[in-house]
Amino acid sequence: MKAGELANRFSVNVNTVRHYVRSGLLSPDKDASGYHYFSAEEERQLAFILRARELGFTLEDIRQLLSDATSGESPCPHARELIELRLTEARQKLNSMQSLVSRMESAVREWQALPDCAPCGDHICHLIEGGHHE
Incomplete structure (x- = not known):
């Protein structure tokens, strides 16, 4: 799905999604036309990011927690x-x-x-x- 579709699914501004991409918290692929394409994994990560932000975690905190998870450690x-x-x-x-x-x-x-x-x-x-x- 495209950034706008993902943003709509989570009721956030599309610029929020783009910010998380620029910050490296989301790493979507690009489709043939150059648009970011978000998979189910990015959708799951965005849900995690938004919930973590609601709990007061900083973007750097979230980056570290995502890194822990992808390195096989429990975050x-x-x-x-x-x-x-x-x-x-x-x-x-x-x-x-x-x-x-x-x-x-x-x-x-x-x-x-x-x-x-x-x-x-x-x-x-x-x-x-x-x-x-x-």
């Missing part, structure tokens, strides 16, 4: 190790985003009582800079 121990790492990273990002949301909520509350100010050359936006200017 499962590596997948367990990598998901723990990605989970730690996701928790750190979540904590950072929660802190950002708290700062933003605080700013919204504080700014409600402050007036807008006209440009005077002393500041850009007193709300952000923290000074009160009339």
Whole structure:
């Protein structure tokens, strides 16, 4: 099947499929007209890639897991190790985003009582800079 057909089958943009080909994660053959032709193996690999991405694996992680599988090793121990790492990273990002949301909520509350100010050359936006200017 062609890239567009494969993309439709998985409800992804055809550029996603092409990106995975350029990244070397999918290695389709080319038909006589020069179009990529995706076999059942590439279809299975795309399903794996999409599921791994949903779980937070990076493209490099996926490349390594696919390499493990094609070299005859079980990728499962590596997948367990990598998901723990990605989970730690996701928790750190979540904590950072929660802190950002708290700062933003605080700013919204504080700014409600402050007036807008006209440009005077002393500041850009007193709300952000923290000074009160009339």
